[in-house]
Amino acid sequence: ILNVEQSPQSLHVQEGDSTNFTCSFPSSNFYALHWYRWETAKSPEALFVMTLNGDEKKKGRISATLNTKEGYSYLYIKGSQPEDSATYLCAWGRRSGTYKYIFGTGTRLKVLA
Amino acid sequence: GAVVSQHPSWVICKSGTSVKIECRSLDFQATTMFWYRQFPKQSLMLMATSNEGSKATYEQGVEKDKFLINHASLTLSTLTVTSAHPEDSSFYICSARTPWAEAFFGQGTRLTVV
Numbered sequence: 545i546l547n548v549e550q551s552p553q554s555l556h557v558q559e560g561d562s563t564n565f566t567c568s569f570p571s572s573n574f575y576a577l578h579w580y581r582w583e584t585a586k587s588p589e590a591l592f593v594m595t596l597n598g599d600e601k602k603k604g605r606i607s608a609t610l611n612t613k614e615g616y617s618y619l620y621i622k623g624s625q626p627e628d629s630a631t632y633l634c635a636w637g638r639r640s641g642t643y644k645y646i647f648g649t650g651t652r653l654k655v656l657a
Numbered sequence: 658g659a660v661v662s663q664h665p666s667w668v669i670c671k672s673g674t675s676v677k678i679e680c681r682s683l684d685f686q687a688t689t690m691f692w693y694r695q696f697p698k699q700s701l702m703l704m705a706t707s708n709e710g711s712k713a714t715y716e717q718g719v720e721k722d723k724f725l726i727n728h729a730s731l732t733l734s735t736l737t738v739t740s741a742h743p744e745d746s747s748f749y750i751c752s753a754r755t756p757w758a759e760a761f762f763g764q765g766t767r768l769t770v771v
Contacts, residue, residue, distance in 0.1 A: 576758060587661070587750070587762040595758075633700065635760070642714055645691060645752070645760060647701040 548636045550648035557624050558656050564620045565651040567634030571615035576637035578645065579608055579619055583630045591619075591632075624655040659685045661753045663763025670741055670770055678736045678766045680751030686731035687753035691760070692724075695748040704749075707734045741770040 548569045557563045569577065576595045580588040592601040597612040605622045621628055631652045635645040660683040670676050680690055688709050693701040705715045705726050713726035723745075725737040734753075738745055750765040 578760065580762075587663075587764045588752075590759055590761060593759050637758070642706055642708075643689065643754070644703060644706050644714075646703060647693070649700045 548634065548646050548648040550632075550634055550651050552651060553649065554652035554654070556654045556656055559624060559626060561624050561655075562620065562622045563624055563653070564618050565632055565653075567617045567619070567636075567648050569615050569617075569634070569636035569646075569648075570638075571612060573638050574612050574615075574636070575639040575643065577610055577612075577617050578635040578637060579617070580633040580635065581630045582633055582650070588633060621653075624653075626655045626657050629653055629655045659683075659753070659755050659759070659761045661687075661751065661761045661763045663751050663766060665766055666764055667767040668769070670768070672742055672770055673740055675737055675739045676741055676768060678738075678749055678751075678768075680734045680736070680753065680763050682732045682753040682755075682761075685753075685755050687734075687755065688731060689754040690728060690734040691752045691754070692726060692734075692736050693750050693752070695750065701750065704736075738768065741768070743770045746770045 579591040582588040592608045594610040599610040607620045610617045631650045633650045634648045662681045664679045690707045692704045704719045705713045707713045707728040709728045715721045728734040746769045751763045752760040
């Protein structure tokens with residue numbers, strides 16, 4: 545079973561709080577780990593692609609880390625703002641024969657003003 | 658980022674008819690495109706992987722005769738829902754893989770079968 549799991553499923557934070565989510569994925573046949581931000585009625589926006597164990601990526605107030613050996617990635621948001629409210633999806637890029645992306649269940653973030 | 662255009666963004670069709678959804682990469686060549694379906698309150702479920710010039714690879718449980726995928730060029734993949742039924746009503750979204758291994762999404766298509 546190829547499960548990519550994200551936790552928590554949803555959370556509410558106050559404006560200005562920092563928060564983080566987890567993406568767990570199988571460590572075998574790993575190729576890449578992608579994070580997306582998805583707002584309702586829009587197409588998912590690519591945030592990060594990480595391929596190497598220990599990778600850390602940063603984009604403004606958002607950053608992500610990767611541990612391929614244990615199969616997890618963290619996404620951090622520093623100083624959350626209401627406009628950060630969205631669903632954050634991770635996708636495990638798997639290479640075993642053909643290349644494919646398996647998505648996690650998403651974390652729905654609501655930042656309260 | 659690269660641009661992927663999906664059309665139509667929404668469609669309503671009668672039960673028994675077929676609907677075609679297009680996914681185009683506008684500024685890059687996509688040798689691989691992916692088709693996803695989102696069930697209510699769930700994440701994106703991969704339906705099939707479409708490789709240019711070859712048959713699509715379908716995920717377990719996806720009927721290939723019902724969801725026809727064609728990837729005839731490096732910039733266009735189509736998904737045709739044949740003989741649509743109300744249970745096919747869903748949100749379908751494509752993504753295209755760039756040569757530098759990122760994936761960008763189309764806008765999605767909301768299909769309602771009545």
